Amino acid sequence: MKKNTTTPQRRNFLKNLGLSALPVLLPAASMASGLPLDTTHQQKQAPINFIFDGLWFSPQAYLDKLQEINQKQKIAPDFYGNGGATQKLENAFAKLTGKEKAIFLPTGTMANQLAIKLLNGDNTKVLVPENSHVFRDEADAAQEVHGKRLVPVGQGKPFFDLQDLKRTIRYYNEGEVFKSGIGTVMIESPVRRADGVAIPFNTLKAITDYCREKGYKTHLDGARIHLASAYTGVSVAQYASLFDTVYISLYKYLNASSGAILCGKAEVIDKLAHQIKVYGGTAFQTWNATAMALHYLEGIEDRWKKVKNNAEQIMSALNKMEGIQIKKVTNGTNIFHLKLDASIDLKTLANTLFKTHNIWLGRANKEGIVKFTINESLLRRTPKQIVDAWKQALGKAKK
Ligand SMILES: Cc1ncc(COP(=O)(O)O)c(C=O)c1O
Missing domain, CATH: 3.90.1150.10 (Aspartate Aminotransferase, domain 1)
Structure with missing residues (x-):
């Protein structure tokens, strides 16, 4: 039907x-x-x-604001995401998060999905918070498009902790006969479905330390990470340092019309441009969003x-x-x-x-x-x- x-x-x-x-x-x-x-x-x-x-x-x-920004300093256009305001924004985010590289994507959904896909390699399972955007609001893209199986952790809780994660990993490792690997653990903070709760830094650190020890990759859906920083005093770079990749939204509080940034090591981010193209996300010009986000990033x-x-x-x-x-x-x-x-x-x-x-x-x-x-x-x-x-x-x- x-x-x-x-x-x-x-x-x-x-x-x-x-x-x-x-x-x-x-x-x-x-x-x-x-x-x-x-x-x-x-x-x-x-x-x-x-x-x-x-x-x-x-x-x-929006038009008035862009006009004001352009009058202060001419907005430089990008060409398929290369150069101009978009590149400036990517450089600014790489610096801010302390990561080697950053790349613009048209949506946070695409940023999450491609990060998970690339980090997970040949492994099939990705562990995700049950109440996350990735698990509940991305139309099963991981399964439908990327061949990854999302395994929910921490059902009924605002966020999961290390014990929840270990329990889930044990359940799958011990209970499945035909084993396929767990490659990535993903976390969202602040948590949209829990009224913007910021997961305590110690909880994040315990989880990501464990993941590193076990060889699992980690991705942060930090769509609203600046809001966490404003309320916890933990800097964006400190949060980002725990994870292999971090995504930040350009429109939640940076006031762009849409868009996302994904930050991480060059070995991951360098693969993104091709992936974005493959999934039809390479837009001709993106400066109208990135110039706005760049403006609001300054002094945030x-x-x-x-x-x-x-x-x-x-x-x-x-x-x-x-x-x-x-x-x-x-x-x-x-x-x-x-x-x-x-x-x-x-x-x-x-x-x-x-x-x-x-x-x-x-x-x-x-x-x-x-x-x-x-x-x-x-x-x-x-x-x-x-x-x-x-x-x-x-x-x-x-x-
Ligand atoms: C926590 C979180 N992650 C990801 C997204 C997806 O962002 P986009 O709308 O750019 O796909 C959202 C959007 O609401 C969100 O709240």
Whole structure:
């Protein structure tokens, strides 16, 4: 039977991402795509969103930003990923992660899949976190396209530890008659499906030390690794030093329209350009994404110090307001849990914040929790301005 790829599937996709809340908050004109793609210029103030990891540019805002970047210093184009802004970005990431080389890929999915495939060599099994993007959100690409069998570890936990890993390895090594090798262990941190939990450094180190000792290769899905660094104080290079390869997203918080970077030893990264081509991922020009990411990479640590500091001030003030409670997630990064008591109407609060202040808030889940997500958009106004906006909106939302 032909797969249904029309609207319901897309709606589910948005729902699974937690984005289905958005149309509730946005004017009809912006709803055609189900996402707030054209709202930025409808209001006088630039938006502050408590929903995404990044700024979530409208097309107009994206063009304006590229224009601004280009005016400061002419953006140099790449040619099939060679030279220009793309090469600059690759060099910057190699330096940042302390790896020999880095390469641009069109998606993180491709970065994860090709890293796993190349690291695994002739081995068939790759051990992955059960709640990872690789295991649950990449459409079984490892099995379907690359002939690798993904073995899940740590079901029901935000992340697995060394004991979980050893138990799983023992189970497969002892229980299978026709042996085929385990080649790679892969980890995701921060963990998207666990509200952005950053796996403690000691846990990562114990796992990767063991893997090195046993000869397993290691890959880090570090799509949001800067967020981990901002909250743990462990540098991106320290995280990367544990793994053979690390992937970092260009659009989560670096605000590019899409894209990914994979970093590692030259012997691995040098094989990537050919692999990307084979799977149809070699785009003619990629500077529109890489120039943007390069721009936001510069100074990111300092900006996130400010984001974190301002967010703490804002949340402390909001927590003092009647009926609002914002809680940290254990080992969390930029996602917090916001709960309102019965005296406040969330829909009115969110609508007022949106319409009057261009502040975006998501919808509550079944447990009544709104995932209150911190990002650089906070820096567009002072903490006092943001808190004052909430005060005014709360006044309206009191039942
Ligand atoms: C943890 C993680 N890894 C990988 C990806 C895949 O990135 P892309 O959308 O570029 O394929 C995502 C995207 O949501 C992600 O959250």
